[in-house]
Amino acid sequence: MGTPSQALDYDTDMQTIRDYVQSVVETQTKIATSYTAALDNFQTTVLTASPADAKPDLLGAVLKSGLKSIEKVAVSAVKASSGADLGPLVDMLQAVSDEIDRAAKAAQNYAVGEWIKSVRTSIANSYTHGQTGEDLRKLLTDQYTQNDEASRGGYIAGLQNELSAMQTVGAPKAEAIEVVLYTAWINQYFNSDCIDGSGIININFDANGKPGSAQVVAPLGDKIAAALNTAMDGAKVSTLMDLDVVKKVCKDDACACFEGNNTVRKSVLDDNTQAFLANPDTWSQFKRFPT
Numbered sequence: 001m002g003t004p005s006q007a008l009d010y011d012t013d014m015q016t017i018r019d020y021v022q023s024v025v026e027t028q029t030k031i032a033t034s035y036t037a038a039l040d041n042f043q044t045t046v047l048t049a050s051p052a053d054a055k056p057d058l059l060g061a062v063l064k065s066g067l068k069s070i071e072k073v074a075v076s077a078v079k080a081s082s083g084a085d086l087g088p089l090v091d092m093l094q095a096v097s098d099e100i101d102r103a104a105k106a107a108q109n110y111a112v113g114e115w116i117k118s119v120r121t122s123i124a125n126s127y128t129h130g131q132t133g134e135d136l137r138k139l140l141t142d143q144y145t146q147n148d149e150a151s152r153g154g155y156i157a158g159l160q161n162e163l164s165a166m167q168t169v170g171a172p173k174a175e176a177i178e179v180v181l182y183t184a185w186i187n188q189y190f191n192s193d194c195i196d197g198s199g200i201i202n203i204n205f206d207a208n209g210k211p212g213s214a215q216v217v218a219p220l221g222d223k224i225a226a227a228l229n230t231a232m233d234g235a236k237v238s239t240l241m242d243l244d245v246v247k248k249v250c251k252d253d254a255c256a257c258f259e260g261n262n263t264v265r266k267s268v269l270d271d272n273t274q275a276f277l278a279n280p281d282t283w284s285q286f287k288r289f290p291t
Contacts, residue, residue, distance in 0.1 A: 013156050017140045020159050021133040023166045024088045030171035031070055031092070032127035036120050038066060038177035043116040045227045046185070046220060053219040054112040056104035058188050063100050063119065065184035066177045067093050073172045084165030088136065096123055175234025179243070182228050186245045187260075189218040194257035194265055200246045203286050207252040209276060211285045214240055217248075225289040232288065241283035249277045 042062075046054060075089050096119075103119045140159070147155050190199025197217075204212040216225045228243070241247060244260040256277040257266035268274045276282055 013144060013152065014141070016156055016159055016163070017137060017144065020163045020166070021137045021140070023163055024136060025133040027089060027166055027169050027171070028092050028127050031074060031089070032123050034171045034174045035066060035070060035096070035177055036124050037174035038181060039063070039116060039120045039123075041174070041178055041227065041231070042181045043113055043120070045182070045223050046116075047113045048223075049112050049220055051112075056115065059112060059116070060100050060104040061188060062181055062184040063116070064097055066181050067097055067100075069177060069180040070172055073176075074169050078165050078169050082161070082165035082168070084162045086162070086165060086169070089166075089169065092127065095126070099123065173234050175231040176236075178231040179228065179235040179237055182224050182231070183243050183245050183260075185220075185224060186216060186218045190246055194246050194248055195255060200248050200257075201240060201243065203240060203247060203249045205249075205251045205276075205282070205285075209251060209282070211290075214286050214289050216289070226291070229288045229291070238287065239283050240286045240289065241280075249283075251276055 046059075071090075071093050075086055075093070078084065079086055099122050100119055103115045103122070106115065106118075144152060144155055186199055186201070188199065191197040194200055200217045201214065202217050203214045206212050214225075215221055216228075218224060232238075237243065241249075241258070241262060246260060246265065247258045247262075249256055249258065251273055254268045254270060254273045254277075255266075256264065256268050256274060258278075259265050264278065268277065
């Protein structure tokens, strides 16, 4: 962290501020790049959704789920371990959330692809094209100079702690964000009926316990399933049962339901069948949707 004389040296302190700003800009850009790449693929997948199926409030909730996944992985964990505030990243995610709200309000009469494109373009323009962080540098420099000499060392020490924490932030892979978007899409259509309803994954085994079919029961189910098949490897999701959605799992005509975290939502009467349906070895037979 340096000696007190170094902390009070103006040139050294200004370099700390520049290093911090550079780290912020680089991290924001990495996050924005991952998120916009995920939005690009998500947009392609749901492009043909009808206005009835892809209402702006529903899509807004789905897009925000991607932001929440970024905050959980890239920000909250680092904040908890370091005690750092990471304010610029929190502000960035809030700004993107606000942009989603703005786009959703403006999109009442637009096709789904147009307003997702609007969100993606706005984010790209703000965080991945030529952002220098000059405003942040000026703000931090002003705050620094407003402190007296006795307080500047503490200010820089706090900034150095923030810098150390910022340098450990890693943006989630685009595929991981995609999986969150697709599972959020499915969850938005869950109507609390895990047997005959929608917003679930339906996994089927025959009477002998051999794997049969698996489907996404939601609008554009086949496209969502295909997109998940493509993204799950990069997101390190091993099986369909690892997806955070309600699953209906059947052996012949006996079906059990599981929550997103795979706790039992509805069991079957036969203990042997229930044991088969709830066995991770059974689940491992469906790593992806059959094509």
